[in-house]
Amino acid sequence: MKKYDFIIAGGGMAGLSLAYYLLQSPLRDRSILILDREPKSQNDRTWCFWERGPLTTQTDQSEGLLTRSQPFESILFRTWKSISFHGTTYSGMLDMGPYQYKMLRSIDFYAFMEAELAKWPTIERKQATIQRIKDTPQGGFVIADDEPYIANYVFDSTFALKLDQPENHNLLQHFKGWVITTSTPCFDPKRPEIMDFRVDQQGDCRFMYVLPFDEKTALIEYTLFNSTLLLDQEYDTELRKYIDQFIETGGYQIRETEYGVIPMSDEPTQENPSEHIVRIGTSGGFTKPSTGYTFHRTQRCLQDIVQCLVETGKPQRTVPWFKRRFKLYDSIFLNVLEKRRHPADDIFTRVYTENPQRVFTFLDEDTRFSEEIQLFATMPFWPFLKAFFAVLRRKIAG
Template identity: 80%
Template sequence: MKKYDFIIAGGGMAGLSLAYYLLQSPLRDRRILILDRDQKNRNDRTWCFWERDPREPLSPRINQRLAATRPFESILFRSWKSISFHGTTYSGLLDMGRYRYKMLRGIDFYSFMEAELAKWPNVEQKQATIQRIKDTPQGGFIIADDEPYIADYIFDSTFALKLDQPENHNLLQHFKGWVIQTKSPCFDPQRPEIMDFRVEQHGDCRFLYVLPFDEHTALVEFTLFNDTLLTDAEYEADLRQYIDRYLPTGGYVICETEYGVIPMSDEPTQENPSEHIIRIGTAGGFTKPSTGYTFQRTQRYLQTIVKNLTDTGKPNRKEPWFKRRFKFYDSIFLNVLEKHRYPADDIFTRIYTENPRRVFKFLDEDTYFLEELRLFATMPFWPFLSAFFDVLRRKVVG
């Protein structure tokens, strides 16, 4: 049975990012094994996120946090200084201040990581199906394709959340998108649309992204926040209807398709379920429940894990007590969506138009409490108050 210092179970975004940060640290000479059942050789997903312009002076606290995603600045597919929004009472540009909206394609990330990992002979990658992970007194034990391995620590991104416990809020962010090429020049490459609610809501939260690559090419993505997946035909019907109604394409062809499902759940997660096993990615609670955004939080959390591992020999990441308030905020927002307490398209319109710049800082969990109170004051009072007490009942009273 082969012994490693670190085994990374799951070679997706979280697992590969962790390997990268380990190799940039004093732990770069440790033996690392990465296991994943799939080859990462196609553009299977896109990550979008916002962050402040790294060229601008910031507070030391935010500068430290922004360092998380800068290693990938060179492989960004697109970066925009302005974004558009189309809600219930407002249509136009949003004031992002010093923030930038960024897009990273899966294939570019995988290619970058493949080149980086190939530089290190102490890193092994194996395509295998993971069958079992457990803790033992000797270390983390794993079986993949009937082969046993052991390591000082296993970093696991494959653990599946339950997503069915009644005391939790369990919604899904699911989406289907097309990269289309149009006959007519109908896109502004400098102006992506991050939320367009001009689709039938059906009591849910439904909107379109339009992320332009050039005047003729864009990713058009239909996204929903609810608890019920659609059929392929239903996703495609809304995509076609939106394109035909709002985009003067002159005709178009579909070049690429992407589909995904991200849990929007406040289910408590165990990042450290045992001494030698650490869960990362969605399995470790790295996905923000109220938005489904994962990429930037994953980079931040992984850097902290590697720093702790370097400084103390243990990877355990501890979150300050007062920082946990954001999880409570997430639960309240999920409750409003789950119980249909107020139209979601109007909630997002208020959030983005009445909180310029502050909203991006808030969603990144970089705000101070006073800033959060100012944002809450722009929300519909009674629906969120009802959600507040319902969350208390479900989480505290049970």
């Protein structure tokens, strides 16, 4: 049985990104096996995220270290320098400062990765269903389609969180979107709407995205933060209602459909459950619990892991103790949503309109504590205070 340096279990966004960063580092000569149960040949999702202006440095060859990079600038489907928001007391543009709002289609990402990975003879890719992953004294052990594989390290994006433990908050971000083409020009290509709360909230957090491609084409997406998925026709009903009420299409055609569910959970995750196994992506806790944002955070975490491998030979990254305060913030916000302590549309209106630029830095977990206090001061006091003590009680009891 051949032993690999690295096995990547799951060839989705996290697994492929990790392979890319390994190949951009001094570890590019290591043997890598990527296992995934299906080919990546369809546009099965769209990633949207905000990010500061593009960086140019990727690898410092003199030091042999991987630096922060934004390698997917060339394949972004759209980039916007300003965004629109429609809340309870404000409707208009938001000041993003140095940030840009970016949209990446999965089909473009997969094609990019296919071309990049094909350049390296050290990469093997196999289509197989992973049945078991375990640690052994000899390394990480994987069984896929009844075939055994072993590596110095296995990077696993297939591990499923429980999402049902009572001591944790376990909400879902679920959404359905249509790419529509309209008969009349009705979209401003320079003005995406990241949150439009002019939909029936039904006691939850519900909003629409409108991401224009051109004057006649846009992705319209209905998104909910709660614990219960809808029937397929319920998403369709809300999409039609919103388009008919707020967009003068002159008639439209549905070109594409996408659907997704992202966990919004503060369930503790083990990024390093054993010596030779590392969990990545949602499995490793890379999804931000309070927003469901995954793509940008995953890229940052994976670059840190590769950096650790280059510097120490081990993939165990260290998160500073004080940085863990953001997990508490996430839990508090999830508690406010779960217990419906305050209307979510008003919370988001306050956080976005009263914290220009700062909110994006905060959600990226790059703020100083003094800036966080300023942001918290704009939130409804009593609901968040009650949530704070509820979180403490739940964690102590758990």
